[in-house]
Amino acid sequence: MVKANKARISELEEMIQIVLLAIPREISAREFYLSAVAKATSDASRTMFLNLAEQEKGHEIWLRKILNDLKTELGGLKSKN
Amino acid sequence: MKKDDLKEYTGKDGKPAYIAYKGKVYDVSKSKLWANGIHMANHKAGQDLTANIVMAPHGEDVLKRVTLVGELEDKEPDLQIPPDIQLQVNIKEKYRQLYKKFHPHPVLIHNPMGLFVFSALMQAIYILSKDVSFERAAFYSTIFATLTTFPAILSGLFSWWVNYETTFTKIFKAKIIFSAILCVTSIIVCLLRTLIPNIYIEEGLLNIIYNSLIFLNVGFISYVAYNGGKITWPS
Numbered sequence: 665m666v667k668a669n670k671a672r673i674s675e676l677e678e679m680i681q682i683v684l685l686a687i688p689r690e691i692s693a694r695e696f697y698l699s700a701v702a703k704a705t706s707d708a709s710r711t712m713f714l715n716l717a718e719q720e721k722g723h724e725i726w727l728r729k730i731l732n733d734l735k736t737e738l739g740g741l742k743s744k745n
Numbered sequence: 746m747k748k749d750d751l752k753e754y755t756g757k758d759g760k761p762a763y764i765a766y767k768g769k770v771y772d773v774s775k776s777k778l779w780a781n782g783i784h785m786a787n788h789k790a791g792q793d794l795t796a797n798i799v800m801a802p803h804g805e806d807v808l809k810r811v812t813l814v815g816e817l818e819d820k821e822p823d824l825q826i827p828p829d830i831q832l833q834v835n836i837k838e839k840y841r842q843l844y845k846k847f848h849p850h851p852v853l854i855h856n857p858m859g860l861f862v863f864s865a866l867m868q869a870i871y872i873l874s875k876d877v878s879f880e881r882a883a884f885y886s887t888i889f890a891t892l893t894t895f896p897a898i899l900s901g902l903f904s905w906w907v908n909y910e911t912t913f914t915k916i917f918k919a920k921i922i923f924s925a926i927l928c929v930t931s932i933i934v935c936l937l938r939t940l941i942p943n944i945y946i947e948e949g950l951l952n953i954i955y956n957s958l959i960f961l962n963v964g965f966i967s968y969v970a971y972n973g974g975k976i977t978w979p980s
């Protein structure tokens with residue numbers, strides 16, 4: 665039981681690190697696409713970049729949600745030990 | 746329609762497939778992409794999929810192609826963020842923009858990194874050549890290395906706060922612990938050499954400690970920097 669907990673804790677910590685490092689990437693990807701929107705010369709490309717920017721925002725929200733869940737689970741496990 | 750009613754429309758066993766999105770209910774039964782009520786092996790009919798759109802490679806415009814059948818009565822209220830938290834978020838966003846513009850951490854770390862290495866190199870040349878001008882160079886560059894370590898660390902902590910919500914992970918633990926060790930050891934080197942000016946010629950334990958720390962500092966700062974690289978270049 666305790667061993668299983670330990671394994672899960674290190675798994676969670678690993679996941680948290682991955683998700684954490686991914687978030688700033690999504691943010692800068694979004695900002696990059698938004699700057700591309702400003703530079704786009706046609707409506708079609710503007711729409712495309714806007715869509716891409718929107719998706720990055722979605723990824724960021726999703727990652728934050730996952731991060732929150734992981735942190736909650738980790739907190740729960742650690743307080744049990 | 747209520748959420749509980751929606752659950753019935755799973756698209757399985759010949760039932761229609763309904764999905765909810767932002768309070769509206771759509772019939773996706775006719776779509777080939779929703780055969781058996783399952784979309785892309787991941788999203789199931791009979792549910793509110795508002796949050797799932799972020800995983801999709803498409804936007805909400807695809808919903809124009811399916812039939813709107815009604816409204817969800819008990820949709821989740823839109824998330825309201827309390828004003829004080831909103832204010833904090835805004836302030837942090839302002840700092841994040843500033844950080845992005847000036848990126849102080851990668852700017853400031855090069856001073857201590859260069860100086861600690863330079864100091865060790867000078868000390869090594871002194872030990873080999875016994876030319877005291879190299880010993881002086883080693884001492885003075887350790888002083889400047891120590892002084893410039895603090896802005897480097899503070900900017901790192903600042904970035905950790907604005908970009909990574911001060912979350913402890915292996916990488917950040919390693920950076921913080923070894924930065925702290927580096928602060929202590931570099932101050933010890935400065936103090937030893939200031940309080941015992943002959944430490945570099947008087948043979949004995951203190952001399953060994955003094956020399957060892959000068960070289961160890963290079964190891965400590967390299968390890969902190971190596972972990973920093975893992976943040977910007979994750980493998």
Ligand code: HEM
Binds near residue numbers: 850851854898966970
């Ligand atoms: C003397 C001490 C330190 C040195 C020499 C150092 C060195 C580095 C290096 C070489 C990078 C990679 C930069 C790049 O690829 O552009 C980096 C990144 C980073 N370091 Fe440090 N670091 C130090 C202390 C700290 C501390 C105490 C923290 C806080 C926990 C920290 C947080 C970060 C963060 C968040 C990054 C990602 C890049 C960024 O946000 O700008 N560092 N560090």
